[in-house]
Amino acid sequence: MPEPTYIITAVLVSSAVTWALRAAPFAFLAPIRHSALLPYLNESMPVGVLTILAFYTLRHTPVDIAPQTAAAAAALVTTAALHIWRKNAVLSVVGGTTVHVAIASTLPLFS
Amino acid sequence: MTSPAVAPSTSPPPSPTTGLGNEVREGLRIVTPAALAALPMGLAFGVVVSQSPLAWWWGPVFATVIFAGSLEFLVLGMVVAVAPLAQIAATAFLVNFRHVFYALSFPLHRVHGRGAKVYSTFTLTDEAWALTTGPQAQRWSRRRILTIQAALQVMWVAAVTVGALVGTLIPDSVVGLDFAVTAFFLVLTIDAFRVRRSVPAPVIALLCALGSYLLFGDGMLVAAMTAFVAILLIQYALTRVKRRSAHA
Incomplete structure (x- = not known):
């Protein structure tokens, strides 16, 4: 603590x-x-910085056949698919998180 | 991003028919959709705080004092891991570096007074910038701009507080809510990708992240972001050299 x-x-x-x-x-x-550098950085920096942040939040997920891994993979796919399809940030975050909670809370009960 | 021409700071004050109350009402009308859109993320952050080892009231403290959505999520994680302060400062710098560009178009010249300027820059979030970046905003009153910024902050802190309190009621058998942070960053990544649709950028970033994690573990953020920005700068320098030799 x-x-x-x-x-x-x-x-x-x-x-x-x-x-x-x-x-x-x-x-x-x-x-x-x-300066031409500012608009260049403004355009190209965010996508990389955000990719790194997304990776960072998942860094402790085991690369394994574990319930945590399955939950993270399914939730990532759900979030990305929802966002590519509907472009609605709230829907994508709620949808992906719901899938994650559902799998992470129930799958360990069966294994 | 196009920076609109800077409007003269001596543009006329709002006509007498638009009273001060009207300016507040107009500000609230402009801010409502963005404030509602930030609501779920605030609730999510509150819930994540309540599921962390920290007391629930740290949620509203983070929300008020840091007041930068994605950084609050990250600082919470780093604080729980007792990360060194230098690493937290470096992360704050890299994650919020994008705010540097907001000065190009934000109508700070309309916000008179030292205290008002301090508050206005302190609350210059993504949402506040997005709402005030149009050419018409260059003539908005100080009262309208500050109303928009204060409403965003009040809404965010309220959402985080409610989330933190409600989160304490969630039973321990429900796990995995912290994925909201990952989903949030993934969604922002996809939105940022749509700007340029360049496939190499996120792939290079992912490699930087993976390499830095293997080398530095939990202290990976600064190394990964520095490596990524360095590659961008090299790429920028190379295209300049190429362009110059093409002209020669």
């Missing part, structure tokens, strides 16, 4: 970094407004 002082420091650090990223560019961005 982490210490409360550590948690609050972590929250404040995250908050300060985020606020700096939101506020500082108003002062510093003007000179590089016309």
Whole structure:
């Protein structure tokens, strides 16, 4: 169990970094407004950063024939399929999570 | 992203017929769909907090003080794993780096006063930016812009609080709700993919993630993101060199 002082420091650090990223560019961005690098990074960074984050959340899933693995795989496919089909973020997240909870909560009972 | 021409900061104030109350009402009208759309994610974050070793009230604390959706999910996981503060700071920097671009079009010149500017930049989330990035927003009143931003924050904190309280009622036999975080990132990945439809980018990112996990384990995020951005910069430099030699 982490210490409360550590948690609050972590929250404040995250908050300060985020606020700096939101506020500082108003002062510093003007000179590089016309640089071609900014729009390039703006277009190509998010898809990779988000892929890494999605991987990170699954990093402890065993690569194995385990109930956890089956639940994660089925839920990933469900989420992606729903999102490609309907483009509705809420529907995709709720659908994928429901499949995950259903499999992860019931499959261990049978094995 | 196209940055609209900067409107002169001396544009006329709202006409007398549009009173201050009207500006608040107009702001609320503009913000309602986005605020409702953020509701399920706030509830999900609250539930994830309630299922973590942390007390439920950390949910509203995270929501108010960090106020950056995806980072809150990540910081929660890192705090539970007692990650070093430097790693949390680096992750916050890389995950929220996209906010740097929001200054290109957000009408901060309409938000007068030091305190108001601090609050306005503090709450410059994806949603707040998306709602105020159009050319018409360059003439909106300070009151309308702040109403939109405050409503988004109030809605988010309320959703997280409700989720955290309701989550404590979920029986222990129900497991796997934390997949909401993964689903959330997957959905955002697919949306981001639609911008350029370049297959190599997510594949390269996945390889960076896998390699960094094998090397660094739980401390993989900073290495993976740095590697990915470095590859992007090399790619950018190479296309510039190629273009230049084509012109020569």
